Amino acid sequence: MGVSLYWFQCGGCGGDTMSFLNAEEPDLIQLIDALKIDLLWHPSLSNISAKQHFAFQDDIINGVRPLDILVVEGSLIRGPTRTGMFDVQRGRPKKDLVAAMARRARFVVAVGTCASFGGFGSDTYVQSTGLQFHKREPGGLLGADFLASSGLPVINLSGCPCHPGVISGALSALVEGVKMPLDEFNRPLAWYGMLIHQGCTRNEYHEYRVEETDFGQKGCLFFHKGCHGPLVTGPCNKLLWNRRSSKTRAGVPCFGCTSPDFPQDYPFFQTRNIEGVPVALPQGINRANYLVYKTMAAAAAPERLKSRKTDI
């Protein structure tokens, strides 16, 4: 008997699936083979008939067919007015199908920020929510007390999209029974225990407060361009993307897409400032101390950084 896995797409763009197709060592095929995954359904990959697919779905919901892993991609759409009719399958709100399958699954995994926290539409009449969180608040579709039959809560793998290495890493850990310590949002610390900022090649510019004021420069993007690298956690500069790079390395601010608040309600390319100091400061830092530290750091900045000689 293999490990049965059912992948359900709800209110999303399919980007986590596209990201997963980029997985390396193991790639998607190797992962399925190594973990002996019996992929009951994936909306982009399966070619079974609709009739057979819905038979699987019914059997899972009725407890006839055991389900090891339920993966949900995309937000749970509750609108309009809590009916869920903005996103339906077989005339039924998808959110209800997810809730019914989650009760039968050994593990439930939310892939991407939409499935984890609601993401796009969580502040509009679309009424999106996450599986077990609504933004920062525990609850979401399944409720704060939900535990899958393994005894674990929903494992949240946030990111827009989620990094493919995180998806394959988390699935491997669950199947192999490897313990994954979680953070306060039920995300594995292995990938959400460090700031995006860690590993950014612009780090030294941040350290000495050499600020980028417009695109095309080498300085730090945190002070003016809206970068969330020092504010949110995630693996982008640890694992890198497509084996090559990350947004901050390519001069694009981190938008904090792993955060429960994503998409934030303020403009993405601007840093909110109070007298030249960002409103939001790196986690756990004292504002007055930060001000002193950064003033001194800027004064100590070596010439090679001030003149942007150091490459990124």
Add this chain to the structure above:
Amino acid sequence: MANRIVCDIPLNRAEGDLEIKVAIDDGHVVDAWSVGTMFRGFEQILVGRGAFDGLVVTPRICGICSTTHLMAAAQALDAVAKVRPPGNAIRLRNLALMAETVQSDVRQSVLMFLVDFANPAYASYRFHAEVVKRYAPLAGERCIDVIKATKYMLEIVSLIGGQWPHSSYMVPGGVAYPVNGPDIVSCRHILRNFRLWYEKNVLGCPLETWNALASVSDLDAWLADKAHRESDVAFLLRLSKETGLDGLGRGSERFLSYGSLDLPDDTMLRSCDGGTQLIPSGLYEKGRVQLFNPNLILEHVDHSWYADEPEPLHPSHGMTEPYASGSEGKKYSWSKAPRYDGLPAETGPLAERLIAGDPLFTDLISRRGNNLVTRQLARLTRPAITIPAMETWLSEILEHSGSPCYTPVDESQLEGEGAGLIQAARGALGHWVRIENGRISHYQIITPTAWNGSPRDGEGRRGPWEEALIGTPVKDPDNPVEVGHVVRSYDPCLVCTVHRVGRSGAVLQL
């Protein structure tokens, strides 16, 4: 009408699922409705946000073509700012978009289209065992190979923009950061490896050999050559012939391209129509190309779940007010119905080839009429013309190395209206934006799938793939593989139908 049945067919292996409702009479489709069943409200999310925020929000509309939304959003803001990016910025933007498009063309053709030939419906055909070996989902040799090769192609996007999918490196005025010479050289290695793989496995011959085919008889001779028979292109053509699909999926014979890939001032590449874009714009109908006029685009909502409007609106002042109760069952989709000069139009790679005057595809359409095989062939072979253009632009970037990649645009000073009209992988994509006081006050998007998969309009005219389904034989309503072939030949991207098509479900209703 004793044998008339109506089925709701959930269609997966589209980017997002889709529900096709068909009426079948004596084993043939006699009517069809394309039903989008998900609404995500992206246009409303944008209103009130920062002027540049479309660059972050709109790529998240679609996981397989996020770069195309980024390009349309950036070009719409270029238009608002009245700025033309420097030459190398145009090249970098184009390269990223082309890399994504090549990825999409090959992934869709093999993982989503050819996979259907491994369906049990074809179990009695002599090709079946071989096709299962090649194209079975997640197990077929070609599927495994395509997953591997396409992801390396996407590393070009990552080297330019940091990651794929969902980055925001195209900004009004250019790109966020220049790419250094060694990374451009890496892009050339990636592209070279991809070209060799594509020629050997997908095309079965050098790009130049394929690009020299100029008529149906050239194509027949190419197919008869044993050297080509193991390629995916040959399989597409042979399987379609053996299963009798080559006459199906005619649809509308009106083809639309907005034009795409701006030419830098000092490039060696030339547009075939002498214009300013590598992919020309136009409307192809009855063998003639007419000039494209963006003012002739209107969106109907008569059959869509939106509040009725007195008349169809141009997207620069279109509305998106969900109205889900439907007027007596008349409304049936979350997709609006875009029309060009009052009529439906098909868009995608085939439209691009016809409007560009490609001799092979012009001959195919004039001799055989529009059909699903020609539509899919245009997609699977588009990389043959895309890859050489990418090679030229990579070389030109190195020749102009050190030149600027960004012309400053101040977000806080931005004011006015603009449109970004491009050719995405699936066809014509438009973003229409208005900025007031540094904030977005209006945003409308029309996607390629809104064109191809549109519901009926105010005159009751079907959308292109609704029309293409008429006459399609359906042997087994429980496994209507023929309907899948027709609709998938348009490369449906349902998450992309912003307003917003998606998902379905549905059991057979007898």
